[in-house]
Amino acid sequence: MSSPENFADRLIQNIKLKNSCVVVGLDPRLSEIPTNIQLSSTRKHGQTFNAAFKCILDFNKHVIDIVAMHAVAVKPQIAFYEQYGSFGIKALEKTVKYAKKCGLIVILDAKRNDIGSTAEAYSNGYLGRVPLFENNSVKSYDVDAITVNPYLGSDGISPFVRNSNIYGTGIFVLVRTSNPSAQEIQDIECETERLYKKVGRYVYLWGSGTEGYNNYRSVGAVVGATYPDEAKDLRELMPNSFFLVPGYGVQGASAEDIVHCFNKDGLGAIINSSRGIIFAYKDPHWKEQYGERNFEQAIESAVIKMKKEINLTRAKKTSVNS
Amino acid sequence: MSSPENFADRLIQNIKLKNSCVVVGLDPRLSEIPTNIQLSSTRKHGQTFNAAFKCILDFNKHVIDIVAMHAVAVKPQIAFYEQYGSFGIKALEKTVKYAKKCGLIVILDAKRNDIGSTAEAYSNGYLGRVPLFENNSVKSYDVDAITVNPYLGSDGISPFVRNSNIYGTGIFVLVRTSNPSAQEIQDIECETERLYKKVGRYVYLWGSGTEGYNNYRSVGAVVGATYPDEAKDLRELMPNSFFLVPGYGVQGASAEDIVHCFNKDGLGAIINSSRGIIFAYKDPHWKEQYGERNFEQAIESAVIKMKKEINLTRAKKTSVNS
Numbered sequence: 215m216s217s218p219e220n221f222a223d224r225l226i227q228n229i230k231l232k233n234s235c236v237v238v239g240l241d242p243r244l245s246e247i248p249t250n251i252q253l254s255s256t257r258k259h260g261q262t263f264n265a266a267f268k269c270i271l272d273f274n275k276h277v278i279d280i281v282a283m284h285a286v287a288v289k290p291q292i293a294f295y296e297q298y299g300s301f302g303i304k305a306l307e308k309t310v311k312y313a314k315k316c317g318l319i320v321i322l323d324a325k326r327n328d329i330g331s332t333a334e335a336y337s338n339g340y341l342g343r344v345p346l347f348e349n350n351s352v353k354s355y356d357v358d359a360i361t362v363n364p365y366l367g368s369d370g371i372s373p374f375v376r377n378s379n380i381y382g383t384g385i386f387v388l389v390r391t392s393n394p395s396a397q398e399i400q401d402i403e404c405e406t407e408r409l410y411k412k413v414g415r416y417v418y419l420w421g422s423g424t425e426g427y428n429n430y431r432s433v434g435a436v437v438g439a440t441y442p443d444e445a446k447d448l449r450e451l452m453p454n455s456f457f458l459v460p461g462y463g464v465q466g467a468s469a470e471d472i473v474h475c476f477n478k479d480g481l482g483a484i485i486n487s488s489r490g491i492i493f494a495y496k497d498p499h500w501k502e503q504y505g506e507r508n509f510e511q512a513i514e515s516a517v518i519k520m521k522k523e524i525n526l527t528r529a530k531k532t533s534v535n536s
Numbered sequence: 537m538s539s540p541e542n543f544a545d546r547l548i549q550n551i552k553l554k555n556s557c558v559v560v561g562l563d564p565r566l567s568e569i570p571t572n573i574q575l576s577s578t579r580k581h582g583q584t585f586n587a588a589f590k591c592i593l594d595f596n597k598h599v600i601d602i603v604a605m606h607a608v609a610v611k612p613q614i615a616f617y618e619q620y621g622s623f624g625i626k627a628l629e630k631t632v633k634y635a636k637k638c639g640l641i642v643i644l645d646a647k648r649n650d651i652g653s654t655a656e657a658y659s660n661g662y663l664g665r666v667p668l669f670e671n672n673s674v675k676s677y678d679v680d681a682i683t684v685n686p687y688l689g690s691d692g693i694s695p696f697v698r699n700s701n702i703y704g705t706g707i708f709v710l711v712r713t714s715n716p717s718a719q720e721i722q723d724i725e726c727e728t729e730r731l732y733k734k735v736g737r738y739v740y741l742w743g744s745g746t747e748g749y750n751n752y753r754s755v756g757a758v759v760g761a762t763y764p765d766e767a768k769d770l771r772e773l774m775p776n777s778f779f780l781v782p783g784y785g786v787q788g789a790s791a792e793d794i795v796h797c798f799n800k801d802g803l804g805a806i807i808n809s810s811r812g813i814i815f816a817y818k819d820p821h822w823k824e825q826y827g828e829r830n831f832e833q834a835i836e837s838a839v840i841k842m843k844k845e846i847n848l849t850r851a852k853k854t855s856v857n858s
Contacts (some may be wrong), residue, residue: 241654244667252669261668263676269669293654297661299629299676303822304622325650327685329715329782332563332615339619345566345572345581346593354585354621365687365710367717388687393651395689402734404724409731412724460651 220426221359221384222456224435226481228286228319231404234521235340235528237321237458238281239488240290240309242270246493247289251276263301263527270295270305274368277492278313281509284517285448287319287358289486310357320357321458327363327370336360341385342377359384361436361458364413366473371420375433378424384432384456387417389448392438392461410444411451430481437475439467439485446474457483458526462520463490469523472533491516543681543706544756544778548803550608550616550641556843557815557850559643559780560603561810562612562631564592568815570831573598585623592617592627599814600635602832609641609778611808630678642679644810647710648816649685649692660681663707664699681706683758683780683793686735693742697755700746706754709739713772714760714783732766733773740774752776752803759797761789761807768796771804774824779805784842785812795853802831802850813838 229235244252244266251273259265262323278288290309295302313320326336338344340360343351362374362385365381374385390400390410399469400410414435421433431454439461448457457475461467462485494500494516495509504512540546551557555574566574573595577660581587617624633643648658660666662682665673682698684707696707712722712732722732736753736757743755756778760765779797783789784807792800797805816822816838818833826834 244669245671255576256669261670261672266668278782291650293648293650293657293661295677296625297657297666299661300622300626303618303625307621318538323579323650326647326686328613328615328645328647328792329713332613335613335615335619339615339621344590344619347566347578348583349567350583352583355617363685363687364687365721366713366715367720367722369715369717391651391688393688393691395691398689398738399687399735400689402726402731404726404731409724409726416720513836 218426219382221378221382221432222430223426224284224358224382225319225456225484226428229484231324232284232286232298233452233525234284234286234483235301235524236285236517236521237287237340237486237531238277238285238491238517239323239483239486240274240277240288240492241488242273242492244269244311246496247273247460248360248495249504263298266298267301267305269456270302271308274309275304275312276510277513278316278318280513281491281517282316282318284521285318286397287321289321289323289488290312291323291488307355310355319359321359321361321386322355322357325361327365327366329366330369332375333370337373337377341374341383342381345387357383359386361386361388363388364416364512368416368420375420375424378432384434386434386436386456386458387420389417389435390441390444390466392435392440396441398436409448414448414451418455425454430456436457436460439472439475440465442471442474445472449474449477452479459485460485462483463487469527472524476528478532480532485524487520491520538750541704543700543704543754545748546680546754547608547641547706547778547806548706548750548752549613551803551806554606554608555847556606556608557806558607558839558843558847559609559806559808560599560607560813560839561594561645561808562599562814563616563810564595564611564814565616566591568818569595570817585620588620589623589627589711591631592624595626596631597634598832599835600638602835603693603813603839604638604640606788606843607640607804609643610635611643611645611810619717628679632677641681642682643681643708644677644679645687647683649688651688652691653701654697655692659695659699663696663705664703670854672681679705681708683708683710685710686739686802690742697742697746700754706756708756708758708778708780709742711736711739711757712763712766714762714787714789718760720765736770736773740777743759743777747776752778756780757794758782761794761797762787764793764796767794771796775799781805781807785809790851794846795849798850798853800854802854807846809842813842
């Protein structure tokens with residue numbers, strides 16, 4: 215079966231193929247990476263950004279090899295790469311390529327946004343083609359989707375929507391983030407409702423026309439698992455938008471908290487866990503059983519456990535409503 | 537005189553030294569760069585990202601050499617570098633180093649934000665020190681300040697404020713952006729006032745305690761020149777915050793529009809122009825006089841003209857209020 219041309223369709227195809235709504239966050243904190251991998255980088259390259267590049271890429275490949283069967287997507291958090299300058303970005307570029315080759319959808323967590331002409335540069339870099347010399351253009355990062363910030367309004371969003379339509383890529387706009395202080399701005403009372411709902415309405419408007427043949431849209435929303443009531447509201451407000459749901463696991467949300475993120479068809483949400491999977495060997499739940507030496511088995515057990523938990527939740531949703 | 541340790545103080549020292557509040561935006565669009573510079577890159581490196589790297593860096597050095605005397609700061613817009621992957625970031629890194637060596641303050645326009653633990657990675661990369669192996673840490677981009685997005689609330693801001701205090705760096709938080717659709721989100725009526733004002737109040741709160749000996753803060757605000765009434769409101773609300781003011785020139789704002797961004801002391805604002813300076817040779821105002829061959833003279837004339845216009849505006853402000 216050939217790959218569909220709409221991002222939401224490609225996502226759904228991969229969800230069904232793997233029977234999984236799990237997204238694994240690739241947030242490679244050097245100090246948490248198993249010592250052996252750290253040492254094999256520093257032995258050759260010392261305390262350098264080049265060693266950081268090798269170490270991150272090496273670790274990510276281990277993670278990807280294990281989760282490729284069980285996760286629908288990976289979500290590299292660009293901050294953990296970008297902080298190491300061009301070396302970090304090189305690690306990201308190679309990670310993206312490797313993950314795609316392994317059949318994973320790549321959602322870059324970058325939370326980018328800017329005024330129109332600048333948003334276009336971001337959008338070309340991540341979702342489209344960047345201009346070279348003499349009107350030539352080429353693909354650059356070539357990810358499947360990117361997270362985007364709404365604060366600048368539609369000017370900063372439409373270049374991403376445009377490329378999503380042309381290249382079969384997608385975006386997830388921050389609506390309700392998972393962090394504690396999300397409340398400060400996102401819960402400000404606006405007219406008759408809180409800000410995050412107004413933003414949700416905008417995002418739904420911005421995504422109009424990006425539906426694939428499954429009727430889901432390529433413009434989705436970031437909706438934190440740590441705010442289940444808000445997720446329920448947003449599910450009603452944006453029925454055929456995909457939710458990218460952070461906050462599961464280490465950030466405190468359980469499978470119970472994410473039930474409202476799904477639709478009756480068991481679709482409409484993908485759930486991210488980062489540290490809880492990739493550094494599972496440090497998690498009290500797996501530490502004793504595996505330890506650092508068996509970090510790969512810890513990753514595998516953690517991702518399979520998460521997949522099962524989430525599929526149980528999805529099953530509840532579909533059975534209640536059927 | 538040694539360099540003060542507070543970002544606002546360093547900024548003020550440089551404003552006084554150069555008698556200038558001009559910020560030159562380094563947004564290197566390849567197709568706008570003079571043909572000779574493009575050709576000398578592609579002749580050696582073909583249609584590659586490496587050629588883009590050489591071309592951008594070469595052009596930026598020309599710009600920096602000219603504006604260093606007349607501008608207080610440069611503001612690289614990271615999107616125009618980042619889109620070329622690790623090659624683009626390398627061009628950014630080298631541009632930052634060169635600009636600092638030439639006595640310019642570097643404000644990176646990146647509009648970053650995320651949940652706390654991720655914002656820390658951004659903050660370490662741009663304003664502090666990034667972790668390497670065995671508890672070592674080093675400086676990475678080492679810019680003077682960065683623009684930051686407020687949508688996630690204080691979690692996403694405090695890691696930047698912390699590093700600003702430790703390393704004498706600073707941030708400018710988006711309060712009122714310069715683009716037309718800024719209105720969609722930032723003008724939503726919240727309780728008794730519009731959202732941008734609420735955000736302004738938060739930013740003022742977040743910046744408390746970052747004052748230098750001039751009493752200005754290292755936590756500033758982005759306030760678009762294209763919204764003069766809003767700038768006036770915010771000036772009252774945030775009396776000792778520095779405003780980074782985009783929107784001057786090509787985006788449509790005049791010297792008249794920015795008068796309210798300044799305080800009575802003639803300080804409190806720095807004004808950015810990007811295309812209007814670096815690609816002045818294409819501007820109808822300078823095109824005939826200079827043309828592509830004399831792009832350097834066009835840059836020089838444009839930056840000097842802008843400096844004078846803004847200093848006239850500052851003078852009005854100080855005389856009206858004295």
